[in-house]
Amino acid sequence: MKQSQKTESGDPLDLMLIEHGLHQDLCDLLEEIADSLPNRVDGKKARQAADALKNDLPLHHRIEEEALFPLLVKYADDEDNVDEIVARLNDEHVVDESFAEELVEVLENLARGNSLEDANMFGYMLRGFFENYRRHIMWENSVVLPLARRRFPADGLRELSSLIAELQAGPIDQGVETPACNGECEDCKT
Numbered sequence: 710m711k712q713s714q715k716t717e718s719g720d721p722l723d724l725m726l727i728e729h730g731l732h733q734d735l736c737d738l739l740e741e742i743a744d745s746l747p748n749r750v751d752g753k754k755a756r757q758a759a760d761a762l763k764n765d766l767p768l769h770h771r772i773e774e775e776a777l778f779p780l781l782v783k784y785a786d787d788e789d790n791v792d793e794i795v796a797r798l799n800d801e802h803v804v805d806e807s808f809a810e811e812l813v814e815v816l817e818n819l820a821r822g823n824s825l826e827d828a829n830m831f832g833y834m835l836r837g838f839f840e841n842y843r844r845h846i847m848w849e850n851s852v853v854l855p856l857a858r859r860r861f862p863a864d865g866l867r868e869l870s871s872l873i874a875e876l877q878a879g880p881i882d883q884g885v886e887t888p889a890c891n892g893e894c895e896d897c898k899t
C-alpha cells in the first residue's frame with residue numbers, strides 16, 4: 710500500500726483524495742485481518758498493514774497538519790469555522806497515531822508467525838481503529854477537501870503542491886537523530 714507521489718492532473722487535492730482511497734483500502738485490510746482472527750491471519754497482509762500504519766499514515770497526517778490545514782486556515786472565510794474543524798482533526802490524528810502504534814506491534818508479531826495473547830482484544834482494537842478512521846476519512850472527503858477546493862486560489866494549490874513534495878521528500882522517521890561522529894567512534898578507529 711504505497712502512497713502515490715503525484716496524480717496525473719498534478720492537482721494536490723486530487724492527490725489527497727487518492728491517499729484517502731488508499732487509507733480506505735487499509736481499513737478494509739484491517740477488517741479482513743480482524744475477520745480472520747485468531748488462526749487464519751495472512752502474515753503478508755499483517756506486514757502490509759503494519760507498514761502502512763507505520764509509514765503512510767503518519768506521512769499523510771504530516772501533509773495535512775503542515776500543509777493542507779495551515780493553508781485552509783489562511784484561505785478560508787470566517788464563516789467556515791476552520792479553526793474548529795482543524796483542531797478536531799489534529800486531535801483525531803494524535804489519537805489515531807497512538808492507536809496505530811499499538812496495532813503495529815501486534816501486527817508485526819503476527820507477520821513473524823507468532824500467536825496472539827488475546828485475539829478478542831486485538832479484534833476489538835482493530836475494529837475500533839478502522840471504524841473511527843473511516844469516519845475521519847469521510848469527514849475530510851465530504852467537508853475539508855470540498856472547502857479547500859472552493860477557497861484555494863491557484864497560488865494556494867501551487868503552494869500546497871510544493872509543500873507536499875517537500876514533506877514527501879523528507880525523512881519519514883522523525884524520531885531520535887543519530888548523534889554526529891566526534892572522530893572517536895569504532896568506524897573511525899578501523
Ligand SMILES: [Fe+2]
Pocket residue numbers: 770773798802845849
Ligand atoms: Fe486527517
Ligand SMILES: [Fe+2]
Pocket residue numbers: 729769773846849
Ligand atoms: Fe486525511
